[in-house]
Amino acid sequence: MKRKISILGSTGSIGRQALEVIEKLNDKFEIIALAGGNNTELLNQQIAKFKPKYAFSNKPNEIIGAKYLSLDEICADTTNDIILVAVSGKIGLQPTITAINSGIDIALANKETLVMAGDIVMPLAKEKGVNIIPVDSEHCAIHQCIKDITQVEKLIITASGGPFLNKSIEEMKNATVEEALAHPRWDMGRKITIDSSTLMNKGLEVIEAHHLFNIGYENIEVVVHPQSIVHSAIEYVDGSIVAQIGLPSMHIPIQYAITYPERFEGIKSKSFSFSEIAHLDFEKPDWNKFKALSIAYECGKQGGSLPICMNAANEEAVFAFLEGKIKLFDIINTVEKMLEKHNKVQAPTLSEIFEIDNEIRIKTRELF
Numbered sequence: 001m002k003r004k005i006s007i008l009g010s011t012g013s014i015g016r017q018a019l020e021v022i023e024k025l026n027d028k029f030e031i032i033a034l035a036g037g038n039n040t041e042l043l044n045q046q047i048a049k050f051k052p053k054y055a056f057s058n059k060p061n062e063i064i065g066a067k068y069l070s071l072d073e074i075c076a077d078t079t080n081d082i083i084l085v086a087v088s089g090k091i092g093l094q095p096t097i098t099a100i101n102s103g104i105d106i107a108l109a110n111k112e113t114l115v116m117a118g119d120i121v122m123p124l125a126k127e128k129g130v131n132i133i134p135v136d137s138e139h140c141a142i143h144q145c146i147k148d149i150t151q152v153e154k155l156i157i158t159a160s161g162g163p164f165l166n167k168s169i170e171e172m173k174n175a176t177v178e179e180a181l182a183h184p185r186w187d188m189g190r191k192i193t194i195d196s197s198t199l200m201n202k203g204l205e206v207i208e209a210h211h212l213f214n215i216g217y218e219n220i221e222v223v224v225h226p227q228s229i230v231h232s233a234i235e236y237v238d239g240s241i242v243a244q245i246g247l248p249s250m251h252i253p254i255q256y257a258i259t260y261p262e263r264f265e266g267i268k269s270k271s272f273s274f275s276e277i278a279h280l281d282f283e284k285p286d287w288n289k290f291k292a293l294s295i296a297y298e299c300g301k302q303g304g305s306l307p308i309c310m311n312a313a314n315e316e317a318v319f320a321f322l323e324g325k326i327k328l329f330d331i332i333n334t335v336e337k338m339l340e341k342h343n344k345v346q347a348p349t350l351s352e353i354f355e356i357d358n359e360i361r362i363k364t365r366e367l368f
Ligand code: MG
Pocket: 136, 137, 138, 205
């Protein structure tokens, strides 16, 4: 039996790589729906090749060869066995909740879903018996290492350190958009690449890990590991550490998430060779240079609407930086400024989450 899958964000970086995996495993998958954003040309090429029944685009009239459905309608179609949520930003949240309510497993590549609404999404998934399988390489690594969560003492999340790891604070302050986009290890979308340069991405991942694995922030450690070979690790109560290792490739976590619990050869990228790589480096993060990390820990610990505020302010500031309106350090200064002014809501409902997110975005944009 083929596994029936829909991909939200099929024209993005994760979506395109997922289709490469599925092409390789074409006897294992049937695509029900593909959802793109604005790149309808690529979406239509994907439709012609993979022949889904349904498709979504921001420009519905331009879709050729598939019937238009909204993201929510795609996620309500119980023909799906699994949905890969690879859209970026808050538009991933509502469809994910719809899919969970429909009892469909989720391969989750969208960070905002858990950062904004982890306290709602994870209990709902548990109630509905839905698996949330992380696609983010660090969380996928942890997912692969964990046998029994009750025996885990701590999570060790690795960070490449991004393009400014060995640069001074001064150099980072004056960084151009191009310098910030030049990630040494991973080829990703623009927003996440900027987040990786400030380590906000790692901060978002800490919050994501807290929700996914239901573990306290004091038991999540971030370690800088420039080679990105150890994708993350867990320490068991007896002090034994289990890590997941491999050359950096997103094909592996994507394939793991959509084929879980099975494993196939699929796109077998080059294996890591212990004898060919001379050494691996690990160091503590520079909390001074990468303030985003401590802000994220603090927002996560305090919970409520703080992570929503942090995420929304950060995303708007990243866009402003990409448009050349502000400097790199202003991103985090903006986040701090918005957090200072924010009146925390303790346990926001879904509609309150969207309201807060919207309000913070408008107020943040007024600053530029
Ligand atoms: Mg990651």
